[in-house]
Amino acid sequence: MQRYLAQRVLQGAVTLLVISLIIFLLARLSGDPLQIMLSEEATKEDYAIAAQHWGLDRPLTQQYLTFLGNASRGDFGRSIRLGRPALELVWERLPATLKLAGASIAVSLLIAIPIGVLSAVRRDTALDYGGKVIALLGQSMPSFWLGIVLIWVFAVMLGWLPASGTGGPQHFVLPAIALGWFQVAAVMRLVRSAMLDVLDSEYVKLARIKGVAERAVVWKHCLRNAAIPPLTYIGFIVAVLLTGSLVIETVFAWPGIGLLAIDAVRYRDFPVVQTVVLLYAAKFVVINLLVDVAYVYVDPRIRFQR
């Protein structure tokens, strides 16, 4: 058990190291940031001074090792464009992105769980197919387009909700739907298949024989047991959501990490790009690790095999 965990942690660390190398090389290959920063009249000397100041004149391997050393102390460099520590910039934007992710998970679950449960209970009926259509629609829609259409209908035509920016809870509605609908299909499928398994089990039959009301059987006895697979899937959703938020934050001018990252790529702001990519990757590695640990913890069969 402990050996297994140690092994997984080590694997995660190696993964992060390789990713940091990939992103470092990619960022360096993407062109000279000085060309964007310096004015057109800048002389060769200006370039040399600036390159020295930012450490861009040193060999690549040395630049990478410096980057790693600093990163391990929590120093991800300064944004070339804004002149502030990259980590600080990302940290500032994190709450907006997390809040949006939370809201869109809520939207996905609110749509997916009832649909999943009902389509399992009323299998092969119109309700089942209708639920599938709603879920599949979300999976087939480009989220950026859904965002634009939602703005068009609810902000421009009806004037019910704000079109962009942050503020009160009403600002969350449209971006959360645009971001969350995509996940509905996957969650619904998991809930549906888990429910079908549970509905067939002995203790559900016993509950029915005992005369428990059908509603309680479905929504209490079954759903509680069927909730485990979708819950473990939430970790994966969080990972996907943070990527999806790149697009949605652009559409809704949402001041989160996604918008920051896209601007950083456009301006070749290496330190910010590196920080965001590493943060995303680290989050993914940590979530996977937690899910594995949770499995071991929840399922004694895995625990004893190790």
Added chain:
Amino acid sequence: MAVATARVEAQAVPRRRARARRAPMVVFLTVLLVILVLPALLAPWLAPHHPLEGQLAEKLKPPVWLTGGSWQYPLGTDPLGRDILSRLIFGARVSLSVSLVAIFIGGILGTVLGLFAGYFGGWTDSLIMRAVDIAFSLPTILLGLVLAVVIGPSFRTVIVIVAFLLWARYARQVRGEVLSVKERDFVAQARIAGCSHLRIMFGHILPNVVNTLIVLATLQVGYVILLEGTLSFLGVGIPPPTPAWGLMVATGRALIVSAWWVSFFPGLAILVTVLTLNLLGDWLRDRLDPKLRQV
């Protein structure tokens, strides 16, 4: 016993009925797919206007059913006076060719790596599977953005990005299946008969995972069209004058108040295409490879 049989039958009947009900659905989907693919193939003959040449005097004409619209431009025109319908028809070419080529490249790469990982096991397996883990933990779109900036946006760039994002999925799936297929008797017999490793992998094991590959590829066409649309929307996919659907949506974004049709129709085209492909993929999965249910 009788009770058990009765129960099985009771369950079997609705399922059979459900399958029968789905048959016309498949025909419908296939017809829809043909309707979507044909324009892509016959674009130069079908499109009423040139996709790149517009009449500035005719810019932002609304679709035919709104006041000011005409049959000359059934779905209206964009800010450069180009016919939206013609651009949609040519855009189908772009979307479909990008996805097919990218899936082909990514699929082959992933399959070969998956075969090696599953067949040889040991450190080959560990190395390849670590690479798969890394590929999965990278933020896809963001990496695509960086790649596009590094090599410059073009048709080829999009294909490289998408193939790079896809291979890991195939590698993981194929590896998993190879692990079980290679334990089967015919593999041991082939080995005794003196087949080389490569021949066993590609001649004996690969045919057993082909179904999975077909289903996975079908299910991914839709996903890739969405991905290409997203990249184009963010301005790092197919570069401008080319009629790509994602790009067309991006063009209309700022005009949503005055000329909604500029971004509405291209998005609808993506939606219908991807929905059709997803439904067909689902059906194919149930038919060919129920193992993939969780994909």
